[in-house]
Amino acid sequence: MAREEKTITMNMGPQHPSTHGVLRVVVELDGETVVRAEPVIGYLHTGIEKTMESKLYYKALPCTDRMDYLAPMSNNLGYCLAVEKLMDIEVPEKVKWARVCLAELTRLNSHLVWLGTHAIDLGAMSMLLYAFRERELIIDIYEACGGQRMMTSYIRIGGLAHDLPADFDKKVRNLIKLIREKINDYEALLTNNEIFINRTRNVAVISAEDAIAHSLTGPMLRGSGVNYDVRKAQPYSGYENFDFTVPLGKKGDAYDRYLIRLEEMRQSLNIAEQALDGMPEGPYRAHVPGVVLPPKEDVLYKMESMIFHFKIITEGFKAPKGSIYQAIESPKGELGFYMTGDGTNRPRRVRVRPPSYINLAALPKLSEGRMFSDVVCAIGSTDIVLGEVDR
Amino acid sequence: MEQFGDAVLEDDEFRGDVSYTIKADRLVEICEALHGSAELDVKLLSDITCVDWLGDEQEEKKGRFEVVYNLYSITHHFRFFLKVRLDEDDTKVESLVDLWPGANWMEREVWDLFGIEFVGHPQLTKILTPDELEGHPLRKDYPLTWEQPRFSFNKDDPPEVIK
Incomplete structure (x- = not known):
């Protein structure tokens, strides 16, 4: 008797532990082979771009924390750099170094969560607990800086919200020392783990040409061996002063991306350490009357500062007419802000180039023709945050 | 160029x-x-x-x-x-x-x-907004606070762009 050829369509998510949020994937299966995988998104769409366009420039900042909530400082940094470029503001040296240090701690934060969740997807339960244990220490540093654990809004237009806390240097150095040791533990758990290798080697493979054609960025692109890191290619916030290497993969599979992210964590520790060593003294906010909020100490005692404070809070500042694009290397890839000013105190257009959204678009390419269980690995190794995908 | x-x-x-x-x-x-x-x-x-x-x-x-x-x-x-x-x-x-x-x-x-x-796009369909939503939200004439699909209330009649 001839076997009937037919496929079944399955619905994965939107509430599924391995989709890292509310992502739905409609999968068409032939036996256990994926014929078609179609991600369905939009469950978290809150119109952040529209909200930002309706607000004064500096009031839109807290919206950025809520996109990629695992890397709030990166988003703050990208947005502030974009506004500073539009307004042509130069920030003090100390701010640049502090921002680099915080951005690299944020990369660690994001990669730790990725490592934990990716490993638990593939069956390594204890990894999640270890990764979250160390992440907690980074969040403590956020709290010491900005008073908030996740939605920090610490990096502000023209500088920082407050000066760095007095024991910042000591705390971060302790953290760097600790995580350096812990990364070796993670490697001992996973890198030579046979189950982990079987689940990730030659899974979710994408070639260099395909990765570029699908506009992938970040570890997804570098996993395929393409050397594109915004920190090196178009340095921002003083990254040209730092000594670090960009790890590259060969095969472009999930295991390569795992190795790259681990190496990136080590490089982040080095960069953060260099930032601490070279941190200059100076003001924590630029002095640009009428655009950058004056420090709170001045507002209480100086007449001009109080007037500017009042003016900026009530009417904001007017940006010139023109469009700029500022990209940074967020933990997920190239995070860009395309901002159009039109001479008023509100932006005409704020476009966020969300790395998660564009990387997720390649999911069909990564999973079609492969086993169903590999879809979980493909989603995990893409490293998406649904808050950023949907915005 | x-x-x-x-x-x-x-x-x-x-x-x-x-x-x-x-x-x-x-x-x-x-x-x-x-x-x-x-x-x-x-x-x-x-x-x-x-x-x-x-x-x-x-x-x-x-x-x-x-x-x-x-x-x-x-x-x-x-x-x-x-x-x-x-x-x-x-x-x-x-x-x-x-x-x-x-x-x-x-x-x-x-x-x-x-x-x-x-x-020439192979599948030009909605991606972020709900299927019931009419209009294109990031256009400047789309109102900021108009609720679609309706959860609680809308104070006024729908504006021209949505109808």
Whole structure:
């Protein structure tokens, strides 16, 4: 008797532990082979771009924390750099170094969560607990800086919200020392783990040409061996002063991306350490009357500062007419802000180039023709945050 | 860009970002040339977005919608923007999905939020907003607080763009 050829369509998510949020994937299966995988998104769409366009420039900042909530400082940094470029503001040296240090701690934060969740997807339960244990220490540093654990809004237009806390240097150095040791533990758990290798080697493979054609960025692109890191290619916030290497993969599979992210964590520790060593003294906010909020100490005692404070809070500042694009290397890839000013105190257009959204678009390419269980690995190794995908 | 002659309507540099406004019907041809050129090697389509210039008379004369293509050359480390102007009554532009598969979701997003129709796109459907939502939210005449689908209340009658 001839076997009937037919496929079944399955619905994965939107509430599924391995989709890292509310992502739905409609999968068409032939036996256990994926014929078609179609991600369905939009469950978290809150119109952040529209909200930002309706607000004064500096009031839109807290919206950025809520996109990629695992890397709030990166988003703050990208947005502030974009506004500073539009307004042509130069920030003090100390701010640049502090921002680099915080951005690299944020990369660690994001990669730790990725490592934990990716490993638990593939069956390594204890990894999640270890990764979250160390992440907690980074969040403590956020709290010491900005008073908030996740939605920090610490990096502000023209500088920082407050000066760095007095024991910042000591705390971060302790953290760097600790995580350096812990990364070796993670490697001992996973890198030579046979189950982990079987689940990730030659899974979710994408070639260099395909990765570029699908506009992938970040570890997804570098996993395929393409050397594109915004920190090196178009340095921002003083990254040209730092000594670090960009790890590259060969095969472009999930295991390569795992190795790259681990190496990136080590490089982040080095960069953060260099930032601490070279941190200059100076003001924590630029002095640009009428655009950058004056420090709170001045507002209480100086007449001009109080007037500017009042003016900026009530009417904001007017940006010139023109469009700029500022990209940074967020933990997920190239995070860009395309901002159009039109001479008023509100932006005409704020476009966020969300790395998660564009990387997720390649999911069909990564999973079609492969086993169903590999879809979980493909989603995990893409490293998406649904808050950023949907915005 | 000189080789494209009269297809380039305007070039501009602002804070170091270079952009070229080109004729909408020459978009695919120019992108193919840039993609294939060994000298420029523009292989990465970084982003596609759109700006709605409603209410700005000077800009609206050139066309209400400005579709922006963000291109990057990985080998030569330079970025530039191609811009296409579209009138309100003819919001159609050729799709780039054949050249860059990554354009798929970017174009769907611009269609969903701005209503720009990408001709030749394999699956031009809504991506971010709910299926019941009518209109294109990022257009400037779409109200900020209009609730669709309705959860609690809307104070006024629906505005013209939604009906």
